[in-house]
Amino acid sequence: MLTKRIIACLDVRAGRVVKGIQFVDIVDAGDPAELAHRHAAAGADEIVLLDITATHEGRATLLDTVKRAAARLFVPFTVGGGIRSAEEAEAVFTAGADKVSINSAAIARPALIAEIGASFGAQAVIVAIDARRGARGVEDAEVYVSGGRKPTGLRVLDWAREAEARGAGEILLTSMDTDGTRAGFDCELTAAVSAAVQIPVIASGGAGTAAHFAEVFGRGKADAALAASIFHFGVTDSRALKSELARAGVSVRLPC
Amino acid sequence: MIAVIDYKAGNLTSVVKALHYLGAREVVVTQSPDVVLAAEKVVLPGVGHFQATHLLGELALTEAVRASIAQGAWFLGICVGLQWLFEGSTEAPATPGLGALAGMCERFPAVVDGAELKSPHVGWNSLELLRHDSRLLRGVGDGGFVYFTHSWRAPVVDATAAVTNYGGAFTAAVERDNVMGVQFHPEKSAEVGLRVLQNFLEL
Numbered sequence: 001m002l003t004k005r006i007i008a009c010l011d012v013r014a015g016r017v018v019k020g021i022q023f024v025d026i027v028d029a030g031d032p033a034e035l036a037h038r039h040a041a042a043g044a045d046e047i048v049l050l051d052i053t054a055t056h057e058g059r060a061t062l063l064d065t066v067k068r069a070a071a072r073l074f075v076p077f078t079v080g081g082g083i084r085s086a087e088e089a090e091a092v093f094t095a096g097a098d099k100v101s102i103n104s105a106a107i108a109r110p111a112l113i114a115e116i117g118a119s120f121g122a123q124a125v126i127v128a129i130d131a132r133r134g135a136r137g138v139e140d141a142e143v144y145v146s147g148g149r150k151p152t153g154l155r156v157l158d159w160a161r162e163a164e165a166r167g168a169g170e171i172l173l174t175s176m177d178t179d180g181t182r183a184g185f186d187c188e189l190t191a192a193v194s195a196a197v198q199i200p201v202i203a204s205g206g207a208g209t210a211a212h213f214a215e216v217f218g219r220g221k222a223d224a225a226l227a228a229s230i231f232h233f234g235v236t237d238s239r240a241l242k243s244e245l246a247r248a249g250v251s252v253r254l255p256c
Numbered sequence: 257m258i259a260v261i262d263y264k265a266g267n268l269t270s271v272v273k274a275l276h277y278l279g280a281r282e283v284v285v286t287q288s289p290d291v292v293l294a295a296e297k298v299v300l301p302g303v304g305h306f307q308a309t310h311l312l313g314e315l316a317l318t319e320a321v322r323a324s325i326a327q328g329a330w331f332l333g334i335c336v337g338l339q340w341l342f343e344g345s346t347e348a349p350a351t352p353g354l355g356a357l358a359g360m361c362e363r364f365p366a367v368v369d370g371a372e373l374k375s376p377h378v379g380w381n382s383l384e385l386l387r388h389d390s391r392l393l394r395g396v397g398d399g400g401f402v403y404f405t406h407s408w409r410a411p412v413v414d415a416t417a418a419v420t421n422y423g424g425a426f427t428a429a430v431e432r433d434n435v436m437g438v439q440f441h442p443e444k445s446a447e448v449g450l451r452v453l454q455n456f457l458e459l
Contacts (some may be wrong), residue, residue: 005379017308070269070270075445096269123303169405200378
């Protein structure tokens with residue numbers, strides 16, 4: 001049976017993990033390559049590295065980080081943040097990423113989705129959508145860029161459908177409304193996007209407990225969910241999270 | 257020497273990396289029929305469109321692989337590389353496969369038992385009905401999880417060594433003598449996947 005995926009996400013700036021998951025025994029935020037290995041060993045189904053460095057020097061650091069992480073990582077590995085062209089995507093793939101996540105660059109130039117897909121396959125292109133609900137709720141939820149600061153005027157459901165039509169392999173949906181609240185994912189919005197497209201939807205934003213994951217996999221119809229700060233608050237790692245989910249009747253990769 | 261065939265479909269980095277990690281010494285990424293003919297083992301990776309295998313015919317690699325298999329070299333096809341062992345795929349009807357196995361690869365149905373089936377099939381799914389004489393799957397248990405990402409699937413045939421269920425059973429692994437293939441990505445399937453690659457290296 002196809003299982004629900006738990007994806008560990010590392011937010012990286014200038015070669016260091018700046019927030020997101022931290023193991024209890026690591027005081028420093030940590031080296032992303034080292035943390036990626038630890039998460040894979042701790043049962044994560046997939047690793048996502050989101051780079052929030054904007055500088056040119058930062059890109060070289062990122063590629064080095066990706067290379068070091070990928071050298072011993074044998075689960076799917078996604079890299080996102082600042083990828084604006086097929087050439088930049090290629091550099092990340094060559095360094096060892098299996099998928100890239102693109103966000104504002106795809107909105108600025110939707111043809112980028114197909115350009116990357118043409119060389120590396122649709123499965124390698126994740127379109128990340130930062131969404132905020134509108135006055136009418138899910139129906140007029142809007143796509144934001146620039147870390148959730150800039151509205152685009154695009155409806156989330158329309159953009160998700162267009163991203164699929166243009167060849168996206170998966171959608172990474174982050175709810176700006178629930179992100180950081182630890183009060184649960186936006187299940188309604190996730191379910192609406194999941195119903196709108198055929199491709200898998202990864203839910204992100206708002207995870208606080210294992211029950212929140214069970215909800216987004218059930219009611220939210222998510223195929224995968226991103227775990228970041230949840231590991232600060234009680235649930236120790238992916239394996240522990242998945243054990244709880246299995247007890248709640250969710251199909252997960254266990255043993256892992 | 258292990259020849260990893262480069263037919264410009266997707267990313268070879270992770271397959272080569274995994275082989276090196278497992279201690280393989282001579283791994284050559286190649287488009288040369290001569291290199292394929294000289295190799296003891298041949299790996300055909302692939303993430304992408306079946307159409308991409310057209311290049312194998314153009315570069316005379318199809319015939320090289322056929323000859324290599326006939327002279328007893330071990331062959332492992334991954335993802336589209338497994339599908340290519342069959343007669344072809346509805347994904348690219350004009351592009352024939354190797355035809356070592358009978359049958360055509362087809363797209364996952366959009367609806368199964370009245371319910372919509374998402375496609376592509378992406379994620380970790382389990383291996384079932386493992387053939388106990390399989391050398392490729394030695395040490396892998398029924399229910400072992402591996403990582404898939406694909407929209408077309410191969411039919412279940414005599415050579416099927418394991419199936420996976422998604423909108424019905426499809427071939428997750430094939431093995432007939434020295435010809436082997438996996439629909440999943442062993443290089444991305446954690447310990448289970450590394451075990452499969454290790455088994456192939458130890459042949």
